[in-house]
Amino acid sequence: xxxxxxxxxxxxxxxxxxxxxxxxxxxxxxxxxxxxxxxxxxxxxxxxxxxxxxxxxxxxxxxxxxxxxxxxxxxxxxxxxxxxxxxxxxxxxxxxxxxxxxxxxxxxxxxxxxxxxxxxxxxxxxxxxxxxxxxxxxxxxxxxxxxxxxxxxxxxxxxxxxxxxxxxxxxxxxxxxxxxxxxxxxxxxxxxxxxxxxxxxxxxxxxxxxxxxxxxxxxxxxxxxxxxxxxxxxxxxxxxxxxxxxxxxxxxxxxxxxxxxxxxxxxxxxxxxxxxxxxxxxxxxxxxxxxxxxxxxxxxxxxxxxxxxxxxxxxxxxxxxxxxxxxxxxxxxxxxxxxxxxxxxxxxxxxxxxxxxxxxxxxxxxxxxxxxxxxxxxxxxxxxxxxxxxxxxx
Numbered sequence: 001x002x003x004x005x006x007x008x009x010x011x012x013x014x015x016x017x018x019x020x021x022x023x024x025x026x027x028x029x030x031x032x033x034x035x036x037x038x039x040x041x042x043x044x045x046x047x048x049x050x051x052x053x054x055x056x057x058x059x060x061x062x063x064x065x066x067x068x069x070x071x072x073x074x075x076x077x078x079x080x081x082x083x084x085x086x087x088x089x090x091x092x093x094x095x096x097x098x099x100x101x102x103x104x105x106x107x108x109x110x111x112x113x114x115x116x117x118x119x120x121x122x123x124x125x126x127x128x129x130x131x132x133x134x135x136x137x138x139x140x141x142x143x144x145x146x147x148x149x150x151x152x153x154x155x156x157x158x159x160x161x162x163x164x165x166x167x168x169x170x171x172x173x174x175x176x177x178x179x180x181x182x183x184x185x186x187x188x189x190x191x192x193x194x195x196x197x198x199x200x201x202x203x204x205x206x207x208x209x210x211x212x213x214x215x216x217x218x219x220x221x222x223x224x225x226x227x228x229x230x231x232x233x234x235x236x237x238x239x240x241x242x243x244x245x246x247x248x249x250x251x252x253x254x255x256x257x258x259x260x261x262x263x264x265x266x267x268x269x270x271x272x273x274x275x276x277x278x279x280x281x282x283x284x285x286x287x288x289x290x291x292x293x294x295x296x297x298x299x300x301x302x303x304x305x306x307x308x309x310x311x312x313x314x315x316x317x318x319x320x321x322x323x324x325x326x327x328x329x330x331x332x333x334x335x336x337x338x339x340x341x342x343x344x345x346x347x348x349x350x351x352x353x354x355x356x357x358x359x360x361x362x363x364x365x366x367x368x369x370x371x372x373x374x375x376x377x378x379x380x381x382x383x384x385x386x387x388x389x390x391x392x393x394x
Contacts, residue, residue, distance in 0.1 A: 010050050010076055011046060013041065013052045013053070014068065016055045018098065020099070022103060026136040028173060035182065039185050046079060057099075061112045064097075064116075068116070080129075081132050082097075083174045097113075114150070121155075121156050122155070123260060127218040129156045131156055131160075132158075136163045142165055156217075159216070163210050268303065271307075282296055293323070310349040311346075311355040311359065313342075320343075347360070363381050367381050
């Protein structure tokens, strides 16, 4: 369901209600959607005009990723309302949002990795993104979340709750999100922290053991909250005054803010130059294959996508995957798989036959080593390359 309202730069609200359809179902996630649908789109988004996208019991991770990616690229504020259950996969112990076909044994392939939220939201303008979550989990994942609390990445406000494992066998109700939606039906959206506090007060008892989520780096940021996942050494030694967009001599300058401002203003060349300069700084300080260098390579890949250059973005994601593999990361690690998937996604959007043929062999070699979670990726790449070998250049 997509609801559009006229306006120059509308906000966006993405509603995701996901849970297995099997006996693994812990929460009746979709039951909250009628309540949320009764809220005005502008109130959901916290803006004067808004677009709302709804995902009810999605079947596969790529569907969620496509909608999340589109929402992340939309201008204006973005609020994600997420209801569902999260679990660790058995092999790598990474957290996933369980989708309709997910089972404990297949979570790694049928669930949506939580890391994909942070990956897709990382280049959003500071202070423009919020994730509100009503989540349930099993005993093992509950313990992991107590030791390592959820976050949505620097720059993203995260509010909500994680309910403890339920003793009853029937799916629980998403009480927190229903209370929050009821508050919003008044037509007024309070600031996120008071909204969260009201929803908690109305849905949970004083002695409720739920894990409460209230992370907002822009409401009350600690000194390094906005850059906790970013390369620290380059940020402490910003480039010189001849490099655009970065005030010299300020060790607290966040280069991502300047890059985001350049992208929003349509200055894609300036944004790419800034990212490249920080990548070179990281290369000098940390060496090739370091996390700092790879981070800036990923930023450049995203910037090429924003600039409408899928070929360059694909080429850079291929380089990211190769760099991670060369650094010793496993072919089935989430970071390597994500880089390969992004390279493939961008290659599918390249329309120039010469560029398709130039990038195709490298992608196919990568897919032989990193097939990813979606079956048949190597075959799909081979078939597409064969089709373009039959086309003339120009």
